[in-house]
Amino acid sequence: MADVNRGDRPLSPHLQIYRPQWTSVTSIFVRITGNALLISALLAIWWLAALARGPEAYAVANGVLTSWFGDLVMFLSVGGIWYHLLGGVRHLIWDSGHMLDVNRSEMFGQGMVIVSVLLTIFTVIVL
Amino acid sequence: MRYLTDRKRAAGLGSAKSGTEHHWHMMISSVALVGLVPLFVFTFGRALGMGYEDALAYYARPFPAIVGILTLLVGFYHFKGGVQVLIEDYVHGFARKALIIGMTCLSYAAAAVGVFAIVRIAL
Numbered sequence: 001m002a003d004v005n006r007g008d009r010p011l012s013p014h015l016q017i018y019r020p021q022w023t024s025v026t027s028i029f030v031r032i033t034g035n036a037l038l039i040s041a042l043l044a045i046w047w048l049a050a051l052a053r054g055p056e057a058y059a060v061a062n063g064v065l066t067s068w069f070g071d072l073v074m075f076l077s078v079g080g081i082w083y084h085l086l087g088g089v090r091h092l093i094w095d096s097g098h099m100l101d102v103n104r105s106e107m108f109g110q111g112m113v114i115v116s117v118l119l120t121i122f123t124v125i126v127l
Numbered sequence: 128m129r130y131l132t133d134r135k136r137a138a139g140l141g142s143a144k145s146g147t148e149h150h151w152h153m154m155i156s157s158v159a160l161v162g163l164v165p166l167f168v169f170t171f172g173r174a175l176g177m178g179y180e181d182a183l184a185y186y187a188r189p190f191p192a193i194v195g196i197l198t199l200l201v202g203f204y205h206f207k208g209g210v211q212v213l214i215e216d217y218v219h220g221f222a223r224k225a226l227i228i229g230m231t232c233l234s235y236a237a238a239a240v241g242v243f244a245i246v247r248i249a250l
Contacts, residue, residue: 034209041202044171045241048195051186052244055179066176074175078168085164088157095154127172 023102026109030087033080040077043070078123083116149208156205160198167198183248192249196242203238207231 018024043065050061064070090108093099099108170191174182186192210230218226 031209031213034206035213038206038210041199041206041241042237045199045237045244047175048186048241048244048248051179051182052247058179058182062176062179062182078172081164081168085161089161092154092157092161123168123172126169127175 022106022109026087026112030084033084033087037077037080037084040073040080043073043077075120075124079116079120082119082123083112086112086116149211153205153208156201156208159201160205163194163198163201166194170194186245186248189249192245195245199238199241199245203234207234210234 015024047061047065050057065074090099090112093108094105099105174185174191177185186195207230211227214223214226214230
């Protein structure tokens with residue numbers, strides 16, 4: 001009777017069961033920012049390709065990327081890239097076996113949000 | 128099948144069967160990007176919005192050009208691995224394979240276009 005429970009096994013609880021926590025929400029946003037950065041990368045490549053192509057193409061790409069909407073997209077991109085970078089650093093620290101307990105994982109999540117906001121403000125001021 | 132125990136039927140099917148290399152490549156590329164991304168943000172961000180001649184001269188310099196090429200190559204390699212995990216988590220069957228192949232092709236194509244553009248500007 002090897003398959004007595006087949007198809008009737010308990011499932012592990014999923015997202016909708018758990019209360020949102022710093023660890024889960026910051027992890028979800030690492031995934032969202034990382035994949036959304038495709039759009040930012042494609043826009044940067046469009047700008048570079050337009051620069052290589054000539055003055056007319058460059059005027060269009062540069063105009064779009066420095067319009068209010070382009071500024072908004074670039075602002076979100078900068079925030080996303082800093083946040084995702086910090087999320088990656090967190091994974092590298094976890095992979096080395098450090099900061100794995102709940103308290104420090106939550107602290108790191110809160111720190112990621114604060115530091116990425118500060119880095120984004122810094123970048124906007126410098127550039 | 129009825130001669131197999133549950134233990135035997137499940138053996139070798141776990142998540143630890145493969146994926147070590149994928150994770151290791153994500154680690155290598157992420158370490159590289161921790162250095163490259165800040166350099167790219169502050170070089171690309173400076174050039175963005177310049178006039179045509181100034182931007183052309185800026186990206187003809189070795190440092191911004193090499194940082195740009197490396198960031199695009201390593202960045203899209205990293206993206207290819209990351210988006211693969213995203214697709215594997217949410218998409219199943221034929222669509223999964225098609226999307227992974229499509230995003231892999233898009234990653235290499237986008238990197239190639241960007242690198243070609245920078246090389247053309249710099250040389």
